[in-house]
Amino acid sequence: MATDVVSVRMPARGMAHDLRAVKVVLHREMLRFVNDRTRMLSMLIQPVLWLFVMGTGLGTLVRGSIPGVDFRTFMYPGMISMTVIMTAMFSAGSIVWDREFGFLREMLVAPVSRGSIVVGKCLGGAVVAVGQGVIILAMAGLVGVPYSPELMVTLLAEMFLAAFTITAFGVTLAARMRNMQTFFGLMQMAIMPMMFLSGAMFPLANLPSWLHVLTTVNPLTYAVDPMRQAVFSHLSLPPQVNALLNPGVQWFGWQVPVSMEIGLVALLGLALLGIAIAQFRKAE
Structure with missing residues (x-):
């Protein structure tokens, strides 16, 4: 007795196929x-407390040495960075959650390149982090930062770049981890x-030599400084x-130069993305 064989046609692999996979992963993150x-609420509480509570308290101590400016205005770019970075890292950490519940394995066996999964994850983390940062951006007028369209667009672009790089860093860390406790412990040790x-949270001028060296070799310095440069370029001080x-x-x-700082962050983000993709290609 002849048996009918049902053929199964796999979707053609190609750029369009991988772009659809990126879109699906990004949409899921959102x-x-x-x-x-x-x-969403917990990610906002910490920077708001730092900005309005700590910033106000420290401002009373340094008011005489910085006439004409609210210390919270100085801290504002840093708080945007903190919001974006923490949100991006938590987005990256969801990979560990997906692994614990088996969803990651389903994504890895899907007929798409693993690189597209990583790119979608990094883009999704960046978009989510920028969305969270927009809420802090809306508070600009409360700390003396003007609502200049040029400034807002510049900050949004710099936020996205920083968020993408941090998400790629987080994905690289999470690629081999098996539980959330390990990831968040390592995240705190690295990010804080x-x-x-x-x-x-403090100016880079007149630092001790050892602290100046540490800030110079810190990659996040080159993500925070362009935001501060953008804000201060719209202030009269x-x-x-x-x-x-x-x-x-x-x-x-x-x-x-600011352009070089942005270029360094972009290069670091691409390098971390490449490492994350390589990690996922080795994953089981």
Whole structure:
């Protein structure tokens, strides 16, 4: 007795196929974030507390040395960075959650390139982080930052670049991890020192030599400084105050241009993306 054989046709692999996979992963990240309101709220509380509570308290101590500017104005770019970075890392950490519940295995055996999954994950984390950062961006007027369209667009672009790079870093860390506790422990160990050494909460001028070296080799410094440069370019401040609060990053006395800082963050993001893709190609 003859048996009918049903042929199964796999979808053709190609750029369009991988782009659809990127779109699906990105869409899933956005849905996951929008449906988790507790996460949205918790990611906002910390930077708001730092900005309005810590910023106000520290501002009373330094008010005499920085006339004409609210210290919260100085901290504002750093708080945008903190919001974006923490949200991006949590988005990357969801890979570990997916692995624990078996969803990651289903994605890895799908007939799409693993690189497209990683790219979708990084883009999704970046979009989600920027969406969270927009809420902090809307508070600009409360701390003396003007609502200039040019400034807002510049900050959005810099936020996206920083978020993409941090998500790629988080995906690289999460690629081989088996439980959330390990990931978040490592995340705290890696991200918190980098945040404190990025100049997000203190000026980079007149630092001790050892602290200056640490801030210079810290990749997050080059994500925070362009945001501060953008904000301060739209403020009218005395030259001495601007030199104190917004000195930029210097290498052996040479001022690093903002364009070069952005380029370094972009290159780092691409390098981390490549490492993350290689990690996933080796994953079981």
